[in-house]
Amino acid sequence: MTADDYRRIALGLDGVIEAEHMGHPDFRVGGKIFATLQHGLRTGAVMLSPEDQARFVAEAPQVFSPETGAWGRAGSTRVQLEPADEEIVGEALTVAWRRRIALSAEQKPRRAAPRRTGARKAAKTR
Secondary structure: OOHHHHHHHHHOOOOEEEEEEOOEEEEEEOOEEEEEEEOOOOEEEEEOOHHHHHHHHHHOOOOEEEOOHHHHHOOEEEEEOOOOOHHHHHHHHHHHHHHHHHHHHHHOOOOOOOOOHHHHHHHHHO
């Protein structure tokens, strides 16, 4: 798999745009990053849950590995492009994309009910 293949798959997901973060390409949905290309476009990264990360690492350890440190413990997963095939990377990108959409939906602030300050002021002045 090449960086161009990775890019094509990521951009094929609904609502995805390519941008740049810290000097490398990233892929965003709803303005939030779910995947990147890194290291001279030889590797990628997908933002998975720790559980999904463990599943992909167990299924294809030559392709997937946790990123180092806290990012890796939180699910950030390195993707070695050369040994990868499009099917498993497409699945990982789709899982990361769906997760990012779900997280964004959870993080949207809820609108508070409108305050009725006028009625309280009227009652106090009587």
